[in-house]
Amino acid sequence: MAATTKSNSELFLNGILNENPIFRLALSMCPAVGLTTTMTNGLLLGIAVTFVQVFSSCTIALIKDYIHPRIRIPTYTFTIATWVTVIDMVLAAYVPGAYKAMGIFVKLIVAFAIITMRLETFACKNNFVKSFWDGLGMGLGFMFGMMAIGFVRELLGMGTLFGYKVLGFRTLLFFVLPAAGFFCVGLMMAIFNYVEFKLKQKRR
Amino acid sequence: MNQILRITTGLIITCFLAGLVMGGVFTITHDAKKKNEHMIFEETMLGLLGYGKSTPPPQDLKFKAIYRYLIEDAKDIERKDLAYMVPVLDDKGEKFKLLILSQEGELKEALDLKLEPEKAFEAKERQEALEAVLGKEKRAIYGDSAIVAVQGDKRVAYLLPGRFPGFKTMIKAMLALEPDFTVKGVEIMEHEEDPGLGGEITQDYFKNQFVGKPFGKLKELKVVKEPLPEEYRKILEGAQIPPQERARQLSQFKDKDIYALTGATISSKAVTEGLKGMASSFAYRFKNLEKIASTQGLRLAF
Amino acid sequence: MRTTKIILLCLFVFGLLSGIALAENVNVVRKASFDKANQIIIEFIEEIEEAWAKDVNNFYVYQKINPDILIGVSKVELLPDKRTITLVMSEDLNKNEVHIVGMKNIKIGKQTFPKLQVQVKKFYFGYLFSIFIGAMLVNNFVFTKYLGLCVFFGTSRKKSTAVGMGITFTIVMVFSAMMSWFLYQFVLKPFNLSFLQVVVFIGMVSLSVQAVDTILRKVNPVLFKAFGVYLVLVIANCIIIAVPLILADNEYNAVESLMLALGAGLGFLVALFLMSSVRERLELALVPPSFRGLPIAFVTAGLFALAFMGFSGMSLF
Structure with a gap:
């Protein structure tokens, strides 16, 4: 793939809709299952991932001409690890409470396939500005997916949104249980598929 | 050969830059992290006493900490002493004293510590002060701590x-x-x-x-x-x-x-x-x- | 052949290490161990005097970390062989802590010792085994910690792929976890560099992937052909970076770390195998079109996760 011809806004929306990391690419599923009991968690991890994605994409776009092709992948990993360490330290210092809630997942961003994949397929072939918009779109797409699952689980499981009470009645504890993450993600994927299927039928 | 040289220089420069970024962020965030952790700890203590944002704590409310250590002697392994780091008052003001107790609960020694009360919550400072008075043969292992909340002299x-x-x-x-x-x-x-x-x-x-x-x-x-x-x-x-x-x-x-x-x-x-x-x-x-x-x-x- | 040798060597080192751990109470006491909730059993090498053994005042028990708080001994029982005594405490013991049993004026055989202290701790092998089983089943990384899902769903379509991936993963896992543990304990921690954790650990992972790749290619090309493709995927698996982080957090020693890494790797293998068995059958089943592929796999994984919840809280020793 040569440098992209899409405009910046198209690149930005591409990450959120057409190539949504969670629902479309089905990458980085671990936090989507493990960390979506509340919307707040989804939002915070989304911010962290957006930060890492944008900064890594920009860094790689800047230095892509100097990277020797044989050490391409190690350089990507190293870049990501550096930015993950940075966001990890910043979060630990300024929002300690929320950082504890996310536990090990902030550090695990380093192994999220989505970030490496974007660097490999996009950032190393495009310029700084385009990489920035692509990274931002992917990060926000990830955040959107996390928050969508978090919305369903928190609302149905605890009757709250961002910690505020919304529903008045007793809710289904099942949705907060760890195993329900799998069911929720599976069901939401199926719904996305169904909607897409119907839309295609209509177009015909 | 030329390739290897290029790869190595590339790697070294990347490492150097990354190290610079991480080191810089570390120095900036390190103090803030410590301060925040201490603040959360204090907020929890105040919360337990019933004070919060709407009900500020009284001016004369003070927290005095006691730290308990276990002392191991290199010469006599079976012997284990307890040491309490307690704040005591004398003519000049408040200072920390180390009370070493035998296993049966009797006082063996009372030593003066060179430790400022404001810095006592940092484990590193405490350990340094302990090493200075205990010498090399004894090793202090941190046990736990307790905090006494005092209002006035009550x-x-x-x-x-x-x-x-x-x-x-x-x-x-x-x-x-x-x-x-x-x-x-x-x-x-x-x-x-x-x-x-x-x-x-x-x-x-x-x-x-x-x-x-x-x-x-x-x-x-x-x-x-x-x-x-x-x-x-x-x-x-x-x-x-x-x-x-x-x-x-x-x-x-x-x-x-x-x-x-x-x-x-x-x-x-x-x-x-x-x-x-x-x-x-x-x-x-x-x-x-x-x-x-x-x-x-x-x-x-x- | 070479593999067998390496396994034997590992077993030997392992046995040696645990042997050192056990051979502490040498002179008069042969064995000291926990029994029921409030009992400690002590076995001596020779017969002991009955009157001495029955006197509660000759014994005192405390936890190693709290030497000032004595645990009351309410009764001492001497077994018919006259060598083994059972100390009955007034309260239940916390068996996770190392306990010290002190004895005064011990009359054993014809000798008398003024005092003696014995350490009582949980059976070390049992502890190691519980770490292993814990990482493999009770806290299975895939089904109870939700890590490594991308690779899990990607490689669980066929049984053969699943097994290949699981084995490759376990090998790399053990390698990289041990290296990371070593670096963390001896370099990062002493020099106060633990903020570099992520960078160092991911570096170790890439290094061990590369090392396994090179070694396998040279030593056993057949095996490399079978497993080489999975090596690249290992690096995208969160578990491989999560294990060193957990090791660093919990301050495990070398053998315990090995056990956790092995358990995590085999746990992933078990999860992959179970899942692939189900998915092979799902291919033949009538699944609603919108559920085909990943959605149904997720629902299946959810059922597995519910089943694995049954293990939770289980303790073996």
Whole structure:
């Protein structure tokens, strides 16, 4: 793939809709299952991932001409690890409470396939500005997916949104249980598929 | 050859830049992290005493910490001494003293420590001060700490930070006791129990069950697998009812055991046992410490 | 052949290490161990005097970390062989802590010792085994910690792929976890560099992937052909970076770390195998069109996760 011809806004929306990391690419599923009991968690991890994605994409776009092709992948990993360490330290210092809630997942961003994949397929072939918009779109797409699952689980499981009470009645504890993450993600994927299927039928 | 050289230079430059970025962020965030952690700790303590944003704490409320260490002697392995780092008052003001106690609870030595009271909450500073007085042959291992909240010259509460095994991992909690060792409050600071099940230990309707339990009852507190009575739950969650009615209701449940959380009996038991252990060993040690201070004529800062 | 040798060597080192751990109470006491909730059993090498053994005042027990708080001994029982005594405490013991049993004026055989202290701790092998089983089943990384899902769903379509991936993963896991543990304990921690954790650990992972790749290619090309493709995927698996982080957090020693890494790797293998068995059958089943592929796999994984919840809280020793 040569440098992209899409405009910046198209690149930005591409990450959120057409190539949504969670629902479309089905990458980085671990936090989507493990960390979506509340919307707040989804939002915070989304911010962290957006930060890492944008900064890594920009860094790689800047230095892509100097990277020797044989050490391409190690350089990507190293870049990501550096930015993950940075966001990890910043979060630990300024929002300690929320950082504890996310536990090990902030550090695990380093192994999220989505970030490496974007660097490999996009950032190393495009310029700084385009990489920035692509990274931002992917990060926000990830955040959107996390928050969508978090919305369903928190609302149905605890009757709250961002910690505020919304529903008045007793809710289904099942949705907060760890195993329900799998069911929720599976069901939401199926719904996305169904909607897409119907839309295609209509177009015909 | 040329390629290898290029790869190595590339790698070195990348490493150097990354190191620069990470090191820079580390220096910036390190102090902020420490300050924030200390602030959270203090907020938890104030919260347990009933102070918050809307009710600021009085000016003369002070926290005095006692640190307990275990002293190992390289010459005599079987011998284990306890050491308490306590703030004492003398003519010049407040300073830290190290009381070394034998296993049987008798005072062996009382040493002066070069440690400023403001810096005592940092483990590194304490360890340095200890090394200076103990010498090389003795090794001090940190045990735990307790904080005495003082208002004027009156003790308000004892605050005990501690950790104990939960259902999954260690639970970090803080227990507040009245001067007569009745439970004043419980706060769960860190835990990794399952959300919705064991995670409910942070909820008011569980934590507040401990409040008001006298020391005698606390020592033999058990967990019962019975549903929590609805009117009790309302009080525990802070329902608005007249104070007299509240006191009457609470006294009715004062000698009751702890009602287990639904689906998380093990977590409930772990918390109860952990708090029980913390309170009883603290009470035992604190009484002993007071006795020693009075026989030695030490003026404790609390 | 070479593999067998390496396994034997590992077993030997392992046995040696645990042997050192056990051979502490040498002179008069042969064995000291926990029994029921409030009992400690002590076995002496020779017969002991009955009157001495029955006297509660000759014994004191405390936890190693709390030497000032004595645990009351309510009764001492001497077994018919006159060598073994059972100490009955007034309260239940916390068996996770190391306990010290002190004895005064021990009359054994014809000799008398003024004092003696014995350490009582949980059976070390049992502890190691519980770490292993804990990482494999009770806290299975896939089904109870939700890590490594991308690779999990990607490689669980066929049984053969699943097994290949699982084995490759376990090997790399053990390698990289041990290296990371070593670096963390001896470099990062002493020099106060623990903020570099992530960078160092991911570096170790890439290094071990590369090392396994090179070694396998040279030593056993057949095996490399079978497993080489999975090596690249290992690096995208969160578990491989999560294990060193957990090791660093919990301050495990070398053998315990090995056990956790092995358990995590085999746990992943078990999860992959179970899942692939189900998915092979799902191919033949009538699944609603919108559920085909990943959605149904997720629902299946959810059922597995519910089943694995049954293990939770289980303790073996």
